[in-house]
């Protein structure tokens with residue numbers, strides 16, 4: 001069965017970006033001039049996803065407004081003859097079909113995914129974590145769907161990380177079966193450095209089989225007292241194989257201040273209208289932090 005639907009957990013409080021995120025969702029922070037979440041939605045569409053399901057919470061209505069039609073804004077732009085901007089604004093609301101449901105309690109990523117159970121139904125689905133922004137020639141999710149179409153089971157996106165960073169990620173233990181592809185044998189959520197089974201870290205893109213929901217329901221709270229998706233995927237291994245793809249492309253952790261700023265610089269440098277000026281500005285800065 002094709003991967004048609006994508007889940008976007010977006011109920012987190014965004015405390016790492018306070019005070020910026022006091023009144024606006026972290027998913028709406030701009031990377032140059034587009035909200036973070038739109039990059040992921042565009043990646044989903046470029047990977048042939050047909051339906052986007054966003055798991056929201058309190059204070060997240062700006063996300064719904066962003067992907068909706070804004071009659072007032074469109075009318076003003078039309079009246080002023082700002083056709084380019086009018087197209088940008090209209091295109092956003094015509095991207096794909098959106099559904100929303102709420103995560104009423106912050107009980108972890110596994111719980112957030114479980115909130116999408118009814119909207120997903122019994123079919124494989126993609127999960128996008130909006131903090132992870134990936135710049136790639138072939139969209140990361142498309143690379144994963146290509147592997148899914150061959151293997152027909154859950155696929156995780158992974159990247160090698162420096163050993164000292166393993167405790168910030170879900171880490172897999174796997175056996176390499178093809179170039180960049182691993183059969184997953186074990187997973188640990190945020191292990192201490194000396195207990196990590198490898199340096200292959202799960203990045204925020206997953207393709208999951210619908211059976212994952214039964215396993216999430218049975219999974220007890222794990223690291224941090226939260227219901228961890230990583231633990232549920234580990235349990236799923238008792239029923240089905242799971243593969244991990246070391247995808248091609250650059251990943252930015254936009255949920256972290258340094259990663260967010262790096263992503264802004266990298267994306268601005270890629271832009272036709274800004275790239276040259278930003279490069280010139282960066283060269284002019286005589287930074288000495290040593």
Ligand code: G1P
Nearest residue numbers: 109132169170201202203204230
């Ligand atoms: C989540 C997952 C973790 C994964 C990470 C990727 O953690 O629980 O397994 O490696 O996303 O970004 P979080 O960063 O939300 O704490």
